[in-house]
Amino acid sequence: xxxxxxxxxxxxxxxxxxxxxxxxxxxxxxxxxxxxxxxxxxxxxxxxxxxxxxxxxxxxxxxxxxxxxxxxxxxxxxxxxxxxxxxxxxxxxxxxxxxxxxxxxxxxxxxxxxxxxxxxxxxxxxxxxxxxxxxxxxxxxxxxxxxxxxxxxxxxxxxxxxxxxxxxxxxxxxxxxxxxxxxxxxxxxxxxxxxxxxxxxxxxxxxxxxxxxxxxxxxxxxxxxxxxxxxxxxxxxxxxxxxxxxxxxxxxxxxxxxxxxxxxxxxxxxxxxxxxxxxxxxxxxxxxxxxxxxxxxxxxxxxxxxxxxxxxxxxxxxxxxxxxxxxxxxxxx
Amino acid sequence: xxxxxxxxxxxxxxxxxxxxxxxxxxxxxxxxxxxxxxxxxxxxxxxxxxxxxxxxxxxxxxxxxxxxxxxxxxxxxxxxxxxxxxxxxxxxxxxxxxxxxxxxxxxxxxxxxxxxxxxxxxxxxxxxxxxxxxxxxxxxxxxxxxxxxxxxxxxxxxxxxxxxxxxxxxxxxxxxxxxxxxxxxxxxxxxxxxxxxxxxxxxxxxxxxxxxxxxxxxxxxxxxxxxxxxxxxxxxxxxxxxxxxxxxxxxxxxxxxxxxxxxxxxxxxxxxxxxxxxxxxxxxxxxxxxxxxxxxxxxxxxxxxxxxxxxxxxxxxxxxxxxxxxxxxxxxxxxxxxxxxxxxxxxxxxxxxxxxxxxxxxxxx
Numbered sequence: 001x002x003x004x005x006x007x008x009x010x011x012x013x014x015x016x017x018x019x020x021x022x023x024x025x026x027x028x029x030x031x032x033x034x035x036x037x038x039x040x041x042x043x044x045x046x047x048x049x050x051x052x053x054x055x056x057x058x059x060x061x062x063x064x065x066x067x068x069x070x071x072x073x074x075x076x077x078x079x080x081x082x083x084x085x086x087x088x089x090x091x092x093x094x095x096x097x098x099x100x101x102x103x104x105x106x107x108x109x110x111x112x113x114x115x116x117x118x119x120x121x122x123x124x125x126x127x128x129x130x131x132x133x134x135x136x137x138x139x140x141x142x143x144x145x146x147x148x149x150x151x152x153x154x155x156x157x158x159x160x161x162x163x164x165x166x167x168x169x170x171x172x173x174x175x176x177x178x179x180x181x182x183x184x185x186x187x188x189x190x191x192x193x194x195x196x197x198x199x200x201x202x203x204x205x206x207x208x209x210x211x212x213x214x215x216x217x218x219x220x221x222x223x224x225x226x227x228x229x230x231x232x233x234x235x236x237x238x239x240x241x242x243x244x245x246x247x248x249x250x251x252x253x254x255x256x257x258x259x260x261x262x263x264x265x266x267x268x269x270x271x272x273x274x275x276x277x278x279x280x281x282x283x284x285x286x287x288x289x290x291x292x293x294x295x296x297x298x299x300x301x302x303x304x305x306x307x308x309x310x311x312x313x314x315x316x317x318x319x320x321x322x323x324x325x326x327x328x329x330x331x332x333x
Numbered sequence: 334x335x336x337x338x339x340x341x342x343x344x345x346x347x348x349x350x351x352x353x354x355x356x357x358x359x360x361x362x363x364x365x366x367x368x369x370x371x372x373x374x375x376x377x378x379x380x381x382x383x384x385x386x387x388x389x390x391x392x393x394x395x396x397x398x399x400x401x402x403x404x405x406x407x408x409x410x411x412x413x414x415x416x417x418x419x420x421x422x423x424x425x426x427x428x429x430x431x432x433x434x435x436x437x438x439x440x441x442x443x444x445x446x447x448x449x450x451x452x453x454x455x456x457x458x459x460x461x462x463x464x465x466x467x468x469x470x471x472x473x474x475x476x477x478x479x480x481x482x483x484x485x486x487x488x489x490x491x492x493x494x495x496x497x498x499x500x501x502x503x504x505x506x507x508x509x510x511x512x513x514x515x516x517x518x519x520x521x522x523x524x525x526x527x528x529x530x531x532x533x534x535x536x537x538x539x540x541x542x543x544x545x546x547x548x549x550x551x552x553x554x555x556x557x558x559x560x561x562x563x564x565x566x567x568x569x570x571x572x573x574x575x576x577x578x579x580x581x582x583x584x585x586x587x588x589x590x591x592x593x594x595x596x597x598x599x600x601x602x603x604x605x606x607x608x609x610x611x612x613x614x615x616x617x618x619x620x621x622x623x624x625x626x627x628x629x630x631x632x633x634x635x636x637x638x639x640x641x642x643x644x645x646x647x648x649x650x651x652x653x654x655x656x657x658x659x660x661x662x663x664x665x666x667x668x669x670x671x672x673x674x675x676x677x678x679x680x681x682x683x684x685x686x687x688x689x690x691x692x693x694x695x696x697x698x
Contacts, residue, residue, distance in 0.1 A: 039399075058401075062406060062428065063432075107525065118429040119430070148502065150366075150368075150500070154500060195431040196430060197430055245523070250500070313550070314554065
């Protein structure tokens, strides 16, 4: 009986077939329950190692798969690639927004994990659940490609825009995903897998209430600036008239000093995404400053500084505004 | 290939996204893991093909077996047909998470055999999409890199290498090559916008001013901008039909579009509730150009281009123009490509979740 074992060859994982004749025709296939007839053999090379032959795959062996080894058309052996037990360590760090009440035409959530994650699990493991414990069906935009940041730690979830935009067939037929005056929770269950394929240490959820629609431009003229005294390290605080998008707040606001250069410091997004603070690294220089707002900054319903999420053509107040940064002047003394 | 700026190198693709062929059999491959588009000479070995159909049962299980895994361990992100040999190229993601690997697979249209196209040591070029982090965007995930990536930072007497990766990203949803430009539609993980990038090829420095923003009007009353999910050029590249994540099918004339100016496309169809566009293809039937729209809820939807040209903008929500093809054999189609003048190639998912390549005779559609 020929011995077939997992082994190493040329610093790579391989299947070692002891005493395999040089002229033998060897094929390795993943075993599958699908009734698909004979499937192509796994890509790889056969390397002689003394009297043994080693099959080195072109693509790594996959955990939890059984491989069938056939020689000259006859099954010789099967080998199972075991999945090592890994401790569950990954968890949900944050769900944004942190606002308690969301507009009915809410557009976007962010879920941040403590470690890089695997793609392909969001559709089955993140859901909205209503007060009666029922899943709100077809709430999210179905997408082949999940929206992750480059390190796959922050997942962006869009509510289906077709159900939110007025006038569209899906909006008229299915209505808003969220119902005014109700509560719901966003649930991330423990089955979501991290980058090693390990489930979460625990699931997570956040409750929300649903309020009125939000259908106005984000207008920095409506904000309140609490200006710190000059020559101090006290933070500038900007209070918004509504909750804004957490992801965009992270990059759409900056402050220019009297010399026109950027004030370097530690920005911080406040509770419920209703404020933003900047603590400078060096004391504030006395004189005129500018808060510069990128016009792509959106609120929770996707209305930005420059345009509304969906604009009523009959309302002149809803016309797009200049697609240029908005500058808000303030003076430190 | 030097006339297209391709040089021998390694296309380090992290995540297999949409693919489309450009001039001289150059394949464009979008990598949503690194926000790049690669142009690769696939070196297709086969001679010119005729107009025969090509079908392959269980293509997902076959590709999976070749790659040493189950059908459920792979995702076929897109398909493209080589314009000369008509071999089928599949953009495949094998495995998930840290084990994930992007593979370009070639299916021989003569015998259905499967090989992979190594992406190393191959004539290639690449371009980074211009939504890389703003210089002022301080929100970078910082990790310890492998393979010498990243930048060196000095802390006291220690110098270490750190990799800074942006939080803001864009996912390419579809691409097409028209008249010296690669058009790229994408979906941002932050702002909600309708950006269609127009990237000159051979690749140079991407010119942000070439980006197009196409608005559309619904119900004759509400104007919106939304990410484009899939689009197809027709009329020799003069026109585009685009389908949005919010489901309208919108026409715009590419010759009318000026970068940096506001463009409003003409809504010609809606796909209906709980229905998302998946892919589109243009084909000729009886001398007339037509379009096929694959979508999540119905069979293929066929639209005559003459109907689009003749149609006024929709002022009331309507079912799609043209002829919805609801026959059972056209259900479950997720991707489309022109195989040759007589056939359109479709990737079809059956009721059991198995995926097949099917040739659809254009004369019978």
